[in-house]
Amino acid sequence: MAGSGTELDLDDLPDGLVVADASGAVVRFNRAAARLTGVRPEAVLGVPLEQALPLEDLDGRRWWPLTDPYGGLPIRTGQPERNLLLPGSREVLVSARYVREGPRGPVRQVVVALRGTEARRRTERSHAELIATVAHELRSPLTSVKGFTKTLLAKWERFTDGQKRVMLETVDADADRVTRLIAELLDISRIDAGRLELYKQVVDLPAAVRRHVEGKLAAGIAPDRFDIRIEQPLTQLWADPDKLDQVLANLLENAVRHGEGTVTIEVAPAKEVVESAGRERVLEGTAVTVSDEGSGIPEESMPRVFTRFWRGSKRGGTGLGLYIVKGIVEAHGGTIRISRAPSGGACFRFILPAGVPDFML
Secondary structure: OOOOOOHHHHOOOOOEEEEEOOOOOOOOOEEHHHHHHOOOOOHHHEHHHHHHHHEOOOOOOEEHHHHHOOOOOOOOEEEEEEEEEEEEEEEEEEEEEEOOOOOOOOOEEEEEEEEHHHHHHHHHHHHHHHHHHHHHHHHHOOOOOHHHHHHHHHHHHHHHHHHHHHHHHHHHHHHHHHHHHHHHHHHHHHHHHHOOOOOOEEEEHHHHHHHHHHHHHHHOOOOHHHHEEEOOEEEEEEOOOOOOOHHHHHHHHHHHHHOOOEEEEEEEEEEEEEOOOOOOEEEEEEEEHHHHHHHHOOHHHHHOOOOOOOOOOOOOOOOOOOHHHHHHHHHOOOOOEEOOOOOOOEEEEEEEEEEOOOOHO
């Protein structure tokens, strides 16, 4: 398939692509299609599409006579993706698009896309795990809410005001857990779809860090647990303050709950060469480092820290927090990484780029 630039572009596609002309003969067969089918491109160029791709559905019926791309209804524009079988019962995901001469004209080209099934299986497993996790996390607070409300409605007069208050506070806390879980699910949906909306404004990052630490102190954590270090001068930072609060809250909560000793939060100017989408670039902005003095995260687990459902050795929570943190940081154009702190604990470091808000570009 060496030749024109168009053909080389087709070979760069991750999915298999097979194109047949008006006569049904194969005129394009890219490298990914060859890999999926085990057929050399030069062996099928000029060969009828039905012979080059002898597909069957899961019931053993031949697919091309069944769909009849060059005949059939003149308004048909293609076939949706479905699981089909190649010779040897190799399963592939196949979709087809019919390019016609005019809205109801004859078919000029049939474009067939091929994908391996492993990607879909991974997605399905991920969705199943997400559903199972959500069901588990919802069951506990909803059971509590239902139990307490049912008890209060049935036996209101039997309880003292203090007992009623304790039960209502429990219901309120469990309702907050459900609300947080729903918020996490919405964030994941938007991150996965590339639709996480940011409302940027000037953010005082040192002030945000101090505010979060003060919240921990108000919750009863000892002041000597935290060490805040600010290095000046810092560049002006435009970021979404609510999303940045999510990042700081998650990293501090992890350090306090799962780490030990002093939690050190450093805010400093940064200029580093980072790798993004396989390319190196210079990222200049503000870096935040959160580290503790605990046992840290094993080296073999570090690549999985920012994936869904990672919880480490200690159970609890949905395991979605760090996945969302990474999505928020990257939506800002920044990067985040995990390493071992000098004291031996976990060290999370993220960099947010300096710059101007989108509406000024």
